[in-house]
Each structure stands twice: as C-alpha cells, then as structure tokens.
Amino acid sequence: MLPVKKTSKSRSRTRRSHNRLKAVNYSICKKCQSPKLPHAACENCGYLNPKITLDVAKEETD
Ligand SMILES: [Zn+2]
Secondary structure, eight states: OOOSSOOOHHHHHHHHTTOOOOOOOOEEOTTTOOEEOTTSOOTTTOEEETTEEOOOOOOOOO
16 A cells, blocks of 8 residues: 655654653752652662662672
8 A cells, every 4th residue: 555645744744743752850869969760769879768768789890
C-alpha cells in the first residue's frame, strides 16, 4: 500500500511539534543541596528522609 496523498512539510512538522523531550524533574537534597530525583534517596549522601539515610559506599575507580 502507498500513501494516498503526499504529507506536506507543514503537516509533518505540525505533527512533530509535540515530539520534544521534557526536562527531567528533580528536587534538591535537604542535607547536601545536590540535585536528586524526587521520592528517591540522594545519590551523593544517601539521604531520603529524617528517618531513613542509606549507606552510600563510594566506589574507587582506577
Ligand atoms: Zn544528599
């Protein structure tokens, strides 16, 4: 099957106008002020909430 009619530049560009990526939402860690994902422990210090702080072992790379 072939397309019945050529899709114009305007039509395809209008369709693609909704295709852009959204910026990732993030919040700031209360403890170390580094950006982190909401509802997730901080990657830098492991802080999640006053009751929960995860141990973040720093891996050595060489
Ligand atoms: Zn933190």
